[in-house]
Amino acid sequence: MKKIYLYGNWKMNMNREETEKFYKDFGGQVAGDPALLAAMGKTLEVAVFPPFTSLAAAEGASKNLDKRTVPFLGAQNVYFEPKGAFTGEISIPMLKDFGCAHVILGHSERRTIFGEPDELIAGKVKAVLDAALVPVFCYGETLAEREGDKTFDVVSRQLRAALSGRTPGEAEKIVYAYEPVWAIGTGKSATSNEAQEVCAYSKKLIRELAGSAAMPVVVLYGGSVKPDNAKELLSMEAIDGALVGGASLKADSFLQIYKAYANN
Numbered sequence: 001m002k003k004i005y006l007y008g009n010w011k012m013n014m015n016r017e018e019t020e021k022f023y024k025d026f027g028g029q030v031a032g033d034p035a036l037l038a039a040m041g042k043t044l045e046v047a048v049f050p051p052f053t054s055l056a057a058a059e060g061a062s063k064n065l066d067k068r069t070v071p072f073l074g075a076q077n078v079y080f081e082p083k084g085a086f087t088g089e090i091s092i093p094m095l096k097d098f099g100c101a102h103v104i105l106g107h108s109e110r111r112t113i114f115g116e117p118d119e120l121i122a123g124k125v126k127a128v129l130d131a132a133l134v135p136v137f138c139y140g141e142t143l144a145e146r147e148g149d150k151t152f153d154v155v156s157r158q159l160r161a162a163l164s165g166r167t168p169g170e171a172e173k174i175v176y177a178y179e180p181v182w183a184i185g186t187g188k189s190a191t192s193n194e195a196q197e198v199c200a201y202s203k204k205l206i207r208e209l210a211g212s213a214a215m216p217v218v219v220l221y222g223g224s225v226k227p228d229n230a231k232e233l234l235s236m237e238a239i240d241g242a243l244v245g246g247a248s249l250k251a252d253s254f255l256q257i258y259k260a261y262a263n264n
């Protein structure tokens with residue numbers, strides 16, 4: 001049974017009221033579907049990643065939903081120290097306090113706009129694993145790197161840095177998200193073959209780095225996933241799911257992506 005991951009990265013969007021509305025619309029719609037999916041031999045893991053200021057609203061809103069349909073709650077970033085003089089930062093215990101199970105790390109906007117280097121991201125991956133949360137590790141090349149034939153070098157460098165010092169058991173717990181920077185927020189998704197090629201390469205490399213040829217590895221694709229391209233992307237053999245930005249902000253379009261899989 002192929003398990004599909006559908007993650008919504010809200011970025012710096014969605015206040016409390018919008019968050020509550022999303023939960024009401026999304027939860028109400030998917031109720032009953034888990035049984036339907038199981039009958040079709042499919043399983044699905046849905047998670048949403050609100051901004052820190054809407055985590056409480058998301059946690060509160062999920063209490064009103066049918067338990068089987070509550071999306072996992074995640075954060076978009078974290079700092080690796082547990083507490084102290086780190087103005088402006090949020091710790092892992094603080095995220096746990098809101099019921100977060102996942103944390104996005106190394107998103108290209110963190111790397112390019114806020115200058116987060118590979119080593120800092122690797123430290124965060126370790127801390128999140130140590131705390132038994134799921135790191136959703138993002139990586140991917142820029143347009144200049146792709147055009148310069150550097151895609152595999154960049155992907156390899158980023159994955160090696162994140163996995164340096166990690167055991168096979170730890171490497172297996174990470175959810176990897178291949179997000180070509182040129183496809184994020186541009187409306188221009190990678191083709192299903194382009195995404196498949198890099199996701200397949202990533203799986204092979206992750207298994208090599210972990211020294212475990214048979215290890216299960218989950219790799220998502222992210223970058224302009226929309227209702228009209230989700231079905232094709234999700235049907236690719238090396239793609240286990242989608243990390244969705246813009247199209248996850250409205251319950252309706254996120255649901256259409258969900259249904260593209262459910263009816264696939």
Ligand code: PGA
Nearest residue numbers: 184185223224244245246
């Ligand atoms: P997008 O963002 O779907 O809006 O392109 C994806 C992401 O950055 O995770």
